[in-house]
Every structure is written in C-alpha cells, then in structure tokens.
C-alpha cells in the first residue's frame with residue numbers, strides 16, 4: 042500500500058474494547074518539561090524530555106512539532122519526508138499543526154510555512170494567502186483560516202480540500218485524516234471530505250471547538266460536553282459518561298483526548314501504544330493534541346518553569362540554578378542570562 046492507503050486502511054478490523062482513563066497530567070515534573078508526549082515512541086516522537094519551555098505542541102503521524110517559548114520550532118520523531126526538519130528560514134512561529142507527514146505553521150510575519158511530505162502538494166502554499174488566523178494539517182491536506190474565509194490545498198481525493206462556497210469567514214477549522222471540520226461564521230458545524238464512517242455527518246449541536254481525527258470527529262459543545270462521531274472501531278467515539286466541564290478536545294488516529302477546566306486530561310479509544318496513559322501529576326495543562334498513535338500536552342506559560350501554575354520564587358530558583366548553561370532559557374539564545382530573568386519577571390504571579 043502507498044502511504045495514503047496505509048493511513049486510510051489503518052482502521053482496525055476488530056473493535057477493541059473501549060477504555061477510558063481519567064488522570065491529572067504531570068506537565069512539569071522537572072524544570073525541563075513544559076511539554077510531554079506519550080504513546081507510540083517507535084521513532085522518538087514522544088522524546089520531549091529536556092526541551093525546555095514551550096508554548097505549543099502538535100502530534101502528527103509519527104512526529105511531534107513544538108514551539109519553544111522564544112518561537113523557535115523543533116520537531117521530534119520521523120523525518121522520512123523532512124517533516125522533522127523545519128526550514129532554516131522559518132524564524133519564529135506563532136502557531137503550528139503537525140499533519141500526517143508534513144507540518145504547517147504561521148511564522149512571525151503572519152506568513153504560512155509548510156514542510157515535509159509534498160506528495161499531494163500539501164506543502165505548496167497558495168500565493169497571496171494573507172490575514173491567516175489559524176492553520177491545520179490533515180493527513181495529506183492543509184487548511185488555513187483567514188479573516189475572510191478558508192483556503193485548503195493538497196490531497197483532494199475525498200473532496201477534503203474543496204471548501205464550500207457558502208462557508209465564509211469561519212470561526213474554527215481542523216483538518217482530519219481525509220475530511221475537514223469547520224465552525225462556520227454562523228456558528229454552525231460544517232464538514233466535508235471523506236464520510237466513509239460518518240465522520241463528516243454532522244450532529245445537531247452548538248459547537249465551541251472542533252477536532253478532526255483520522256476517521257472520526259470531536260465537537261466540544263458550548264455547554265462543555267463532548268460529542269463524537271465517525272469511526273468507532275476502537276471506541277474512539279465512546280465519550281466517557283459524565284464527562285463535563287471540557288475546555289479542549291483532540292481527535293487522533295484511533296483515540297480521543299479531552300481537557301477539563303481543572304487541567305485533567307481524559308482519554309478514550311485505542312490504547313495499544315499507551316496513548317491513553319497520561320502521566321499523573323499537578324494539573325497545569327493548557328493544551329492537548331492527539332497524534333496518530335501518540336498524545337501531546339503542553340503548558341502555554343513559558344515562565345512557569347516548574348509547572349505549578351504560578352510564576353514565583355520557585356521559578357526564579359530554577360533560573361538561578363541554570364545560570365549560563367542550564368534550564369530556563371526562555372529566549373532560546375543558548376544561555377540563561379538576565380534576559381531570561383526579565384522574561385520571567387514579566388510574567389510574575391501569573392500563568393496565562
């Protein structure tokens with residue numbers, strides 16, 4: 042099978058028993074862990090230890106892309122298609138999304154940058170693309186949300202890159218395996234592309250956020266509940282009963298993640314690689330992202346070096362202990378100096 046078929050047919054022939062795990066997630070058990078990953082680590086896609094403060098992280102097919110506190114992007118895991126080698130010209134990134142075998146980012150100038158597999162032209166950014174507010178990478182397609190509408194490019198074999206004319210300026214977008222999920226300007230859910238498993242058959246709900254997985258979809262409703270639809274061969278659509286107060290959702294290959302307002306990560310679906318087994322610890326998670334067979338969580342408070350949800354003398358101590366060479370390099374210049382201390386002091390008493 043080619044890589045397209047490999048992903049398309051990756052769904053299991055036998056349904057696995059649905060499992061749900063609820064565990065507070067340890068974001069930072071050391072001064073070095075501001076993002077964590079768990080699950081399939083066959084090619085090092087979960088080896089985030091020691092990467093330092095981060096502001097975003099995204100899981101792809103077998104790689105993970107991270108934005109450091111200074112805006113520099115680092116990728117971990119599979120680099121078969123150059124997906125873990127950000128272009129030297131990228132500079133800083135404001136947002137990132139890891140797709141199947143490629144990535145899409147918004148750079149410091151607001152431009153869209155893609156790298157990795159280009160077999161479906163998913164890395165050929167349309168000329169003139171401007172005013173981009175959000176980007177998302179699917180298995181082999183890429184979507185950008187601008188102030189005036191959506192633009193999609195790459196694989197369109199399932200119609201996943203054909204944006205309906207009436208979509209207009211959307212509020213949220215997520216590219217899945219072979220479908221695209223959107224909250225339109227009117228606040229209504231829309232989906233197009235592959236619908237083999239009903240992953241593009243939208244339920245009647247009022248959506249707040251969305252996430253498109255390989256062949257299933259998650260909607261966070263404005264009431265804080267989670268609705269799932271599409272392929273359920275691994276129980277990825279079996280939302281745990283009683284799950285409420287959710288602030289973020291992410292659909293992966295055959296598993297699902299939800300983040301509650303108290304920082305608890307809830308996971309269900311396939312656990313073959315331990316992708317449901319979130320580490321336990323202080324709840325300071327700000328964001329989650331489900332890859333194909335792994336999961337990623339991150340704290341978007343770079344100055345909170347010890348992950349206790351507040352910037353205080355405990356973080357100062359880490360800066361001082363790492364002076365010149367150690368952890369706490371908030372501006373990513375390779376050394377810990379008064380510049381990093383200034384960044385930390387700028388966030389004093391907070392953890393946004």
Ligand SMILES: [Ca+2]
Nearest residue numbers: 345347349351
């Ligand atoms: Ca702290």
Ligand SMILES: [Ca+2]
Nearest residue numbers: 370372374376
């Ligand atoms: Ca520094």
